[in-house]
Amino acid sequence: MRLKLGMVGGGQGAFIGAVHRIAARLDGHWDLVAAALSSDPARAAASAAELGIDRSYENYLDMAVAEAGRADGIDAVAIVTPNHLHAPVAEAFLRAGIHVICDKPLTATMAQAEHLAKVVAESGKQFILTHNYTAYPLIRQARAMVASGALGTIRLVNAEYLQDWLATPLEQTGSKQAEWRTDPARSGVGGAIGDIGTHALNLAGFVTGLQVTQLSADLTSFVPGRRLDDDAQVRLRFAGGAKGLLWASQVATGNENGLRLRVYGDKGGIEWQQENPNVLRFTPLGQPTQILTRAGAGSWPQAARVSRTPAGHPEGYLEGFATIYAEAAALIAHAKYGTPLDPAVTAPGLADGMLGMRFQVACVASSQADAAWVNV
Amino acid sequence: MRLKLGMVGGGQGAFIGAVHRIAARLDGHWDLVAAALSSDPARAAASAAELGIDRSYENYLDMAVAEAGRADGIDAVAIVTPNHLHAPVAEAFLRAGIHVICDKPLTATMAQAEHLAKVVAESGKQFILTHNYTAYPLIRQARAMVASGALGTIRLVNAEYLQDWLATPLEQTGSKQAEWRTDPARSGVGGAIGDIGTHALNLAGFVTGLQVTQLSADLTSFVPGRRLDDDAQVRLRFAGGAKGLLWASQVATGNENGLRLRVYGDKGGIEWQQENPNVLRFTPLGQPTQILTRAGAGSWPQAARVSRTPAGHPEGYLEGFATIYAEAAALIAHAKYGTPLDPAVTAPGLADGMLGMRFQVACVASSQADAAWVNV
Amino acid sequence: MRLKLGMVGGGQGAFIGAVHRIAARLDGHWDLVAAALSSDPARAAASAAELGIDRSYENYLDMAVAEAGRADGIDAVAIVTPNHLHAPVAEAFLRAGIHVICDKPLTATMAQAEHLAKVVAESGKQFILTHNYTAYPLIRQARAMVASGALGTIRLVNAEYLQDWLATPLEQTGSKQAEWRTDPARSGVGGAIGDIGTHALNLAGFVTGLQVTQLSADLTSFVPGRRLDDDAQVRLRFAGGAKGLLWASQVATGNENGLRLRVYGDKGGIEWQQENPNVLRFTPLGQPTQILTRAGAGSWPQAARVSRTPAGHPEGYLEGFATIYAEAAALIAHAKYGTPLDPAVTAPGLADGMLGMRFQVACVASSQADAAWVNV
Amino acid sequence: MRLKLGMVGGGQGAFIGAVHRIAARLDGHWDLVAAALSSDPARAAASAAELGIDRSYENYLDMAVAEAGRADGIDAVAIVTPNHLHAPVAEAFLRAGIHVICDKPLTATMAQAEHLAKVVAESGKQFILTHNYTAYPLIRQARAMVASGALGTIRLVNAEYLQDWLATPLEQTGSKQAEWRTDPARSGVGGAIGDIGTHALNLAGFVTGLQVTQLSADLTSFVPGRRLDDDAQVRLRFAGGAKGLLWASQVATGNENGLRLRVYGDKGGIEWQQENPNVLRFTPLGQPTQILTRAGAGSWPQAARVSRTPAGHPEGYLEGFATIYAEAAALIAHAKYGTPLDPAVTAPGLADGMLGMRFQVACVASSQADAAWVNV
Incomplete structure (x- = not known):
């Protein structure tokens, strides 16, 4: 099944946002349908338009609330902001009942990390950390x-x-x-x-x-x-x-x-x-x-x-990243929709963070x- | 803009069909919406269902006619059959006014190739040959x-x-x-x-x-x-x-x-x-x-x-293949919808074939x- | 046992002569005691002095005769001249009963090669061709x-x-x-x-x-x-x-x-x-x-x-070349002095040439x- | 000029002794003429015979004295024993006025090293330590x-x-x-x-x-x-x-x-x-x-x-080691016989040790x- 993805951060000029988008697309498990791509509203809107993302938000708090309230709301959010924003953004979406895929490192401070750990535990949602090299x-x-x-x-x-x-x-x-x-x-x-x-x-x-x-x-x-x-x-x-x-x-x-x-x-x-x-x-x-x-x-x-x-056809960085997104899709589809889960699926998460x-x-x-x- | 792609061949067990699908998705230029994935109707249907393709056809001739007749018909077809079918499939779609992306080699015989060359010329459509290594x-x-x-x-x-x-x-x-x-x-x-x-x-x-x-x-x-x-x-x-x-x-x-x-x-x-x-x-x-x-x-x-x-983040076979699809999208969008074309765009085609x-x-x-x- | 080596060619400025000298020394089987290092007498003498070679000759014909006549004459001659001289020099020494170690290729012309083949056969002497890469x-x-x-x-x-x-x-x-x-x-x-x-x-x-x-x-x-x-x-x-x-x-x-x-x-x-x-x-x-x-x-x-x-201690070009000289020493000592010969000894020779x-x-x-x- | 070398240690079955011998021979600066190859007299004699070394000694003390007393005595001794013997052997030869080429590390203990440093200083002789990789x-x-x-x-x-x-x-x-x-x-x-x-x-x-x-x-x-x-x-x-x-x-x-x-x-x-x-x-x-x-x-x-x-003709471990011996020869010939010394000559020595x-x-x-x- 195809899942719906949102993104926070990753507007024009950011490297890792583009990587997450390719990774999400590569195996066809995700559609990127909503985003708050920048803290600068004009830049957020321009980036979303350029990327053909229908639902562009001015800030991530609005986005979390709005998406949670829609019947066709996102299944997960990808967080690709600078490190200090990982925790507040993740919290907003987890509290809204939305699964999270977050770039590493977990947070900027240990205090944020400990707080986030509690939020994740309370939410019962999937929290995937994109340690892609694994x-x-x-x-x-x-x-x-x-x-x-x-x-x-x-x-x-x-x-x-x-x-x-x-x-x-x-x-x-x-x-x-x-x-x-x-x-x-x-x-x-x-x-x-x-x-x-x-x-x-x-x-x-x-x-x-x-x-x-x-x-x-x-x-x-x-x-x-x-x-x-x-x-x-x-x-x-x-x-x-x-x-x-x-x-x-x-x-x-x-x-x-x-x-x-x-x-x-x-x-x-x-x-x-x-x-x-x-x-x-x-x-x-x-x-x-x-x-x-x-x-x-x-x-x-x-x-x-x-x-x-097959062998000899080199796979690289983006394919590894895409595997994280494929595994995330399997875990989240299982959690949210009860689809069967291959026991071999593994993805880095909170404990790694x-x-x-x-x-x-x-x-x-x-x-x-x-x-x-x-x-x- | 996003274009609509169809596929002929590439059902379950085929290697190159899967490659074309990833390549088409990777940069987000294409949606695969129609297919005749196998000459065996049951296998075609099962493959399409597995891949979440809405419009599955029993044979490529029907597909060419039907897609040409739809307002939301495909912009291009990807041909990933064994070599001897490249020519007839390509002809069917070109005659129907649909652009073609075809796996290599061009055809199985020189006679087929010469005939196809005429068909391409008469059609005025784009014909991209996926010599991906370029x-x-x-x-x-x-x-x-x-x-x-x-x-x-x-x-x-x-x-x-x-x-x-x-x-x-x-x-x-x-x-x-x-x-x-x-x-x-x-x-x-x-x-x-x-x-x-x-x-x-x-x-x-x-x-x-x-x-x-x-x-x-x-x-x-x-x-x-x-x-x-x-x-x-x-x-x-x-x-x-x-x-x-x-x-x-x-x-x-x-x-x-x-x-x-x-x-x-x-x-x-x-x-x-x-x-x-x-x-x-x-x-x-x-x-x-x-x-x-x-x-x-x-x-x-x-x-x-x-x-x-960036450097040091290895790109591989699929990325190269995806570039062919990205260039194909640029060429076909330009041809069909008049979108501006970067003069640096290049893709292998009929002459290469x-x-x-x-x-x-x-x-x-x-x-x-x-x-x-x-x-x- | 240590054998006595002569050399023809390989004076100052020549690359391959120096290589043969190192190769001959490396395993301690050979002493270089006589030479006609250049067709230019002054250069021959200067080169010999520089290299500490006792017996320097103005031309190879004199050398062949003189060395054959000495009780402590050379056991073998190394020929490191340009190709067109391989045949006449080899012939002179073989006719004098002296074994030959010759750089490749065998000769400059096929006629020379065929003539040399006869001379070698008639001489009954060892003829080693330094195809060192083997x-x-x-x-x-x-x-x-x-x-x-x-x-x-x-x-x-x-x-x-x-x-x-x-x-x-x-x-x-x-x-x-x-x-x-x-x-x-x-x-x-x-x-x-x-x-x-x-x-x-x-x-x-x-x-x-x-x-x-x-x-x-x-x-x-x-x-x-x-x-x-x-x-x-x-x-x-x-x-x-x-x-x-x-x-x-x-x-x-x-x-x-x-x-x-x-x-x-x-x-x-x-x-x-x-x-x-x-x-x-x-x-x-x-x-x-x-x-x-x-x-x-x-x-x-x-x-x-x-x-x-041992492994991990790289051996290179000179060691390979030295092996040719070691094998040559074994073959020539066996031929001339009857020392036992390891059947594994092998060296390129006339047939290769x-x-x-x-x-x-x-x-x-x-x-x-x-x-x-x-x-x- | 050619110098005369003695060796202590390095009898049959030793790896590094054979390496030193090849290194000494490779560029033609040294003749190995005397040795105490093993603390076991029978093994020492057998090894010397096998290697064609004329003067074989039963122990290094005798060797130092005897060689110092000969008009054609060795110019330098190579020490290739286990580490704990480096110091006493070196001392014996330095005290006898003979230059030393010693395998690394310098000694087995710091006390030995400090003692040896004094001995070297007092002797005024060359002390080369074979840190060959340099x-x-x-x-x-x-x-x-x-x-x-x-x-x-x-x-x-x-x-x-x-x-x-x-x-x-x-x-x-x-x-x-x-x-x-x-x-x-x-x-x-x-x-x-x-x-x-x-x-x-x-x-x-x-x-x-x-x-x-x-x-x-x-x-x-x-x-x-x-x-x-x-x-x-x-x-x-x-x-x-x-x-x-x-x-x-x-x-x-x-x-x-x-x-x-x-x-x-x-x-x-x-x-x-x-x-x-x-x-x-x-x-x-x-x-x-x-x-x-x-x-x-x-x-x-x-x-x-x-x-x-030339480039592309790989040189390896033995060539590097031979360079140490070539530099040692230059230093020792200069010290003992006053031959001119290229200022670029460098070799590891006591300070390195x-x-x-x-x-x-x-x-x-x-x-x-x-x-x-x-x-x-």
Whole structure:
């Protein structure tokens, strides 16, 4: 069945709003029918017209009320605002009985996050957090491989997320993207650690199933005048004894969107890179490394379930994002209309978001204490 | 504006039909509202129901007539049948005044192709052939680079399209995909040369702008009992003196969908591989090789125009295919509704298809003459 | 035991002479004690002094006679002159009873080659031709894999040797290396086809064990004024039905020393690239591709026998060349002093050289006949 | 001129002794004429005979005295014993007036290191430490690039050295290599941190010229029963504000000899991997990444000086090691015989060794204090 989607944020010039719209369309589960695309009413209306969205609202509060009151109202809202608005917008829609699909990180502050957690619990509605990287087919497979014991006991986890787009003081040159991401009032306590470090953490946890117990973080603002960290180096200790390194940087010159995961166990190891995501390197200890490809020889059902094309036909970032929307559709249709639910459906949600917030806060606390160990 | 799409072929179990549907949805230009998904009426109906398509037809002739007669009839039809049906289906819709988006190769036989060419000309309608690989952003850039003289005079062109899915007699095991692709009655005179060789030829021509004048082809059916070629090695001579090699194989063990292009000029060279399409290697003669990335440093406007995400967020096969549908939408909206047309819009069409047919026929003729040179 | 080596050619400024000297030293089997390093006596003497070679000769004829007459005379001579001198120099030493290690190609002309073949046969001496690429450990392994049936019946062989150093008329700018390699009087009938094409042919034959029966060659001189081919595209037919493509080019902009081999059989395929020679990709049909590394998991005894360091410690061009000298030492010590010989020792020799000459001549003949098929 | 070399350690079955011998031979600067190859006299004699070394000694003390007393005595001794013997052997030869080439790390204990430092100073002799990875041509170039300002101010340094050969308790299975490397009595306080971590540190310091001021280390012995660390994760702070991560592991399943360096500055970044050492990735901020190749376009004189072959002819581990021996020969010939010295000659020595020892000790201290910051 097709569901009806609303959107808050994501007007002209925003990157992630366009991504959510493509992701919602790609598998045909959603129609975008309502939106409050900008806090600037003129811009909101112009954006909606350009996108052919029938119901354009001047603010999200009106939208939540109006949509809840319509027989053909939206089934879910996608929240693609800067971080500090995630919580109030989500609350408005959840209180109105509307399911939520929210961009990460969860909120700008821990207080917001804790409040939102209560609201979600009280609402009984679905809350999907778009940690899209967990939806790459070979990441699904990697998770299944770890769970199956193919790597043995995990010893080492290395997650990197390296970019260079903030290697200069871009926020001082009028870049909207750079401005809010380096502004504590809109982003929260974390810069790189929040924007991309949470993705790396989420990916590592998703694949390994391991729980971080302690961390030690060293955050740096390399660019003069920058108010949030643009480099974060975090040591992780996991329950059970595994150790990890997480490195998130937005000043690593020469890296575009270098999310990379390496997991080494006592029976095998895997390596994966987001920029060429259709390949997973797997080394069973003492045997040659195998190149596992999405949908190719050596692919697992968990990868096939979220693949759309045969091996050798590269799927990328938007397909992974679309899988989040497909899984969200399945969960919300099940919740709202009772459609049957494939037990394999999984999507990141509130718990992932809360962990991301606790992680950010712990990193900042650790870094302020000169990288002391902090419990998570 | 949103256009209305119909589809012929592409019922349950077909690969390319699903690809066309995703491609049509991805950018939001098309609504799929009518279809004749299978020549088996029950299967057609079931497929349409599963896909939520309102108007399901038992055969394409009825569909063409009915849709032409409706005020809300389709703006274009997507043809995703086996090759031998491309011509009659296209003719039915063109005669009914409906624009056509057709999978490649153009037709199964040269006679069909010539007839279709006349029908297209008489119809005055758009005819788009989905040579999707030309829509990869870095292929658009490569074409612009060659045209700009960045490579100097082109000397050598090497196009490979290597697969291994037909390395065994798969067509004897019940594989629908393998059956029709190895059946002369449904595929035409070419096996690998038609199915994938035409893609390689089209890509080479699109990027270099060079015209093939002569070729010498050596086609082989390596798998016992196979009726069409599963390996094709073709030497190309281009107007102006450049030389080329085109190798299409479906028995190259270890290759999934290995389309690769290399172009060497007297001032520079480029290399590109479809399986990791967000990277283009460019070597200005005597300088270090540069890694040009889609939407990254060194990307050109021609790549940016058909990109959806920033550098490092991999786009793949479906995005390229979607660009064909986006360009088709622009062309058809312009033709039918007079919407303004960006002069940069380009899409493969009848001429590409005719060249592909002449190429196939010439390859078969050359091969039968022990790889003698044949004019194209 | 240590053997005594002489050298003809390879004075100051020559590339390949220095390579032979390093190769001879690397494993400690040879002492270079005598030389005629240049046809220019002053240059010969200066070069010898610089290299600390005790016995320097003004010409190779004197050297052959003198060394043959000494109790401590050389065991073998290394010939590293331009091609047209290989035959007379080799003859002088063979007639004097001295074993020969000769750079490839065998000679400049077929007549020289046939004469030399007789001389070698009459001499009963070892004649080693330094087709060094066959000595890479993973090439030895690849050969063993093919022989073992791991790839099944070979269907396709693709050998490329791409360079770009002659993309401009370098021979007109005073480059000694470029001058003789583009001069028919010193190189023979083949340009790229002789200089590097013979390496590619030799490598393909070494690995596959297949015999070329027919070829069709298209040779081109792209650079204006060049007298020999700088690009050679050759179709190969092998006994048993396998087909091959060999592409040798010295104008492929962006390629340094791109020797690459791909072999596809009905049970598996392999891919190897000389520029990163410690890796061999192997795909058993229907299974994931394996990354076989020199001396790593998945390496075979045939690779280990000619490896010097553990996996991950890259060995390169000079090590392969040194293996030729090590094998030559074993063969010559056995022939001359009766030392025991490991049956695994193998080195390219006269037969390889004769095949290379027939290949070149056939390529030129075919190309002159517009790429007609020629028997080899 | 050719120098005379002695060797202590490196008898049958030792890996690194054979490497030193090849390195010494490769460029023809050294003749190995004397040795005490094993502490077991029979094994020492047998090894020497096998290697054709004339003067074999039963112990290194006798050797030092005897060689010092001969007119044709050795110019230098190569020490390739387990770590705990480096100091006493070096002392014996230095006291005898013989130059020393010593494998790393410097010694097993800090006390030994400090004592040795005094001995070296008193002796006035050359002391070369074979941190061979600094001799790769592109590492020489990387150092020059950083020094020239091509990367701007360095912000981030990442050095990894990942292996997996100790992922199992190999030392319990009779492996001589594993035994002494995991034995504190023979290796010293560091396991992975000493064996390979010191290489990574040395490489990072060599390339960046930065001085470590503080570190925080987390050492782990993952394999049950292992007495030394097999994984070391070290945070580095450099004078001037740059930050670094150093990760040395011998249990990173799937890694053979994965030494990798990444350096990011405010104007550019570089990446290099030892397993494919002929390539250096360089990204000038905001421009496409360049593939710099050894001796190819974009190579610097600092790389060319230590290259032996043209671009595309891969040089590897042994060539880098040989460069250390070539530089050692130049330094020792200059010191002992007054031969002219190229000012570009550089070789790692005592200072590098002392830094490596302080580093190891600091890592162990930090790790014992739960990864507290420790001054270096």
